[in-house]
Amino acid sequence: GAVVSQHPSRVICKSGxxxxxxxxxxxxxxxxxxxxxxxxxxxxxxMATSNEGSKAxxxxxxxxxxxxxxxxxxxxxxxxxxxxxxxxxxxxxxxxRGVSSGEVETQYFGPGTRxxxx
Amino acid sequence: KNQxxxxxxxxxxxxxKNCTLQCNYTVSxxxxxxxxxxxxxxxxxxxxxxxxxxxxxxxxRYTATLDADTKQSSLHITASQxxxxxxxICVVSAxxxxxxxxxxxxxxxxxxxxx
Numbered sequence: 345g346a347v348v349s350q351h352p353s354r355v356i357c358k359s360g361x362x363x364x365x366x367x368x369x370x371x372x373x374x375x376x377x378x379x380x381x382x383x384x385x386x387x388x389x390x391m392a393t394s395n396e397g398s399k400a401x402x403x404x405x406x407x408x409x410x411x412x413x414x415x416x417x418x419x420x421x422x423x424x425x426x427x428x429x430x431x432x433x434x435x436x437x438x439x440x441r442g443v444s445s446g447e448v449e450t451q452y453f454g455p456g457t458r459x460x461x462x
Numbered sequence: 463k464n465q466x467x468x469x470x471x472x473x474x475x476x477x478x479k480n481c482t483l484q485c486n487y488t489v490s491x492x493x494x495x496x497x498x499x500x501x502x503x504x505x506x507x508x509x510x511x512x513x514x515x516x517x518x519x520x521x522x523r524y525t526a527t528l529d530a531d532t533k534q535s536s537l538h539i540t541a542s543q544x545x546x547x548x549x550x551i552c553v554v555s556a557x558x559x560x561x562x563x564x565x566x567x568x569x570x571x572x573x574x575x576x577x
Contacts, residue, residue: 352506378563387551387567401562431517437505439563451563452499453505 347371348440350454357428358462364424365457368437373418374440379411380449382435394421418442430462436461464489466554466568474574479542483571485535485552493555493564497537498525500549500570509537509550539573547575 347370357363367377376395380388390408392413400413410432420442425432437452444448466487468523487495494513498506510526512535523540534573539546542560549570556564 348505368502376563383571385569387569390565393562397564439505441563450508450511451506451565456503456505458503460490 346454348374348438348454349378350438350457351438352457352458353455354458355462356462359429360427362424362426363428363459364422365459366438367421367423367454369419369440369442369452371440372440374421375418375444376441377415377421378439378441379413379421379423380437381439382437382456388437391423405462413418425459428459430461433461464556466552466567467501468550468552468568468571470571472488472572472574475542477542477544477577480540481542481573483550483552485537485540485564485568487524487535487552487554487568489528489533489535489554489556489566491557492493492530492533493557495526495535496534496553496555497524498551499552500551501563502548506551506553511517527549531547542575544575544577547571547573 351366351367374398379391382388390404392400392407394413396415396417402408415421437456441451469484496505496511497509500506512528525538528535551570552568
């Protein structure tokens, strides 16, 4: 079945450094990928939407220069948190929307990346 | 404003017992409703997805119901197991609106199964 993978699963970095998170769709081509952030005991909050080969669309309040998104192919999207600060510490989840063989279009979530900025 | 409300916020039951989680929504125009299971520190995993015309769908010990008239859904878990301990998230998809992803997320019900 369709699977979305994320790498790394956990990252600890120093304040001021940049962190890249990869999101891959396996066994299906994702027409659209989404990036979410989730704080403890809160809902997933959509950060941005990206379509392959075009610029990402950011939700209100999300800094596009801080959260760089690249959607290089139908199976890979990356989120780079630039000059990370402790308040960026969160659980980042990507999601891919597409059609897996024999199924209707749906949305699959990755396992998440736990970012801790010291 | 599109909203999804889930209840209870948290629930503790003994292993082997059944439970029912509730979801009320005001998303319009409605496209589909999904239930996800999210283990701590993991991404959501889809349990069921129901469109307007479907009023029940099962996935093993999970049975979801949908009443599109009252805009309510429930997730029933039968013969609970320790591995069912997780957050259960109700997500409603709009044909348009919601976020750019068209989804409105509930805050989830945190379920704990005790031995």
